[in-house]
Amino acid sequence: MAVSDWALLVLLSVVWGGSFLFVGIAVKELPPLTIVALRVVLAAIVLRLVLAVMGMGLPRERSVWLAFLGMGILNNAIPFTLIVWGQSHIASGLASILNATTPLFTVVVAHALTTDERLTGQRMAGVVVGFAGVALMIGATAFEVRDASIPAQVAVLGAALSYAFAGVFGRRFKAMGLAPLPTAAGQVTASSVLLLPLALLVDRPWSLPLPSAGALLSVAGLALLSTAFAYILFFRLLARAGATNVGLVTFLIPVSAILFGGLILGERLELRHFAGMGLIGAGLILIDGRLLSGLRASRLSSSA
Template sequence: MPLIAWALMTVLSIIWGSTFLFNRIVVVEVPPITVVFFRIAIGAAILLAVAIALRIRIPRDRRAAIDFLVMGLLNNAIPFVLIVWGQKTVGTGLASILNATTPIFGVIIAHLFTTDDKATPNRVAGVLLGIVGVAVMMGVDALAGLGDHIAGELACLGACLCYGFAALWSRRFRGRPPIATAAGQLTASALILLPAMLLVDRPWTLPVPSSAAVASILMLAVTSTAIAYVIFFRVLTIAGATNVMLVTLMIPPSAILMGALVLGERLALQHLVGVVLITAGLVAIDGRLARALRRRLRGTDAPERARGA
């Protein structure tokens, strides 16, 4: 991937690193479908306003509508609800570790259903190394509850599977403006979730949420949705569908480093080891360093082979 893609993914990982915290705050007071609907609806309204202001056209033909609806289901409506519901019983640390399995699903699905994005040993090894790094970073405590709330954990893994298929479907959006794609899929997601929220959660019967819950929903809508998806689809255009899924490996270190820099939280040895392992995995996936080393070795070996001949 080009360096600009890595830079944008770093920013995206910092934004999405806060999502699990906001989910944990708001899900105590507001049902999952309602949380996700307002997150998506507000984010869609923001992006539609930006698109109108910048005179960016959002496709409205039948094919575009189907593309947006499927993407909205796979990338927002289903996985967001699964993750928020799962976090009713699954802790933030374990949820982020399970979320880090997303690239595995992405690599497998791309390998099975595409001809130009096959799995390579470097990519598979890098993803596995990255997941190990996430587990080390989050620590044994985060894994302590593994298996205790199997339904919630399966919900988080189901969300990752959805993201893998969303990455495959997102290949249809290459070449389109990121704001148009993000606004279209979020609008479709909101339309899908509206009847579900009205039928299942009946929000008019719920107590008024606290200011902390309202603030969390607004942060989820503005930063974790509107801004994040513009960046996401920009990376998709630059680096491709499978590579953009690697951001899930970068979320835990971003969240922990953010806590150390902003909140003064202590960095433990396990955090540093985890960062090293994740970085090694991303370097293996990128392949640039390995190719440079191979070229260098071939260059130094050439005189020896000539002399041997």
């Protein structure tokens, strides 16, 4: 990748890492469904405005909107809600590390549901090493029923699994001939239609105490920066550097999330959390394969 591509990748990791900070602030005053509904509704408005400025529109076919709804459920409604609820019990940095298991789940889901993305021995080793990191982070407290952090950690892992299914489900949009930006706008629009009435019914936000300016600004940052702006960055980088290179953002998101959580929220992670993150990173390196391939090529060239 060019230097400018790396700059975009780092910026994207900071923007997505910041989502855990925004959630960590907002969840202290607002219920999860309200946060998620505001996130997708505001992001949908912004992305629709971007489409209008670019002279682009959304398709009207029923089959496409059903696909948008499915993607909105798997890529927005389920994972956003699980992460926000999880962060009401665990630190934002830990949530970001657990969320980094998404590629591990994706390898397994793709193997089960597709014919062209099969598990190899090296990828399987990466999955095993990565999930060993997850087990290390959760630790022996998983056997203590009274520990409220365990369901929260499982919820964030559930979000990562939902993202994995979304990755496989989203392959159909390329076959439909849809551009990435309308796909992003379509999915957040569909999830908005689903989540807004649900949040109004369950949370009755008009009956809640008025949130502070910090909470409102965090929700705005979550929607405008970590969702709408992040999608624009993501699809621009996707077009310039390709899907494999964009996947490197997974390595960087926990770094910025942990820094934000420590510097701004005063969170502290234990040694086992960092050790678990190291194992997850090692698993992702095995799954990605490029580093090992480069090392093998270097050895062959040096011995020739």
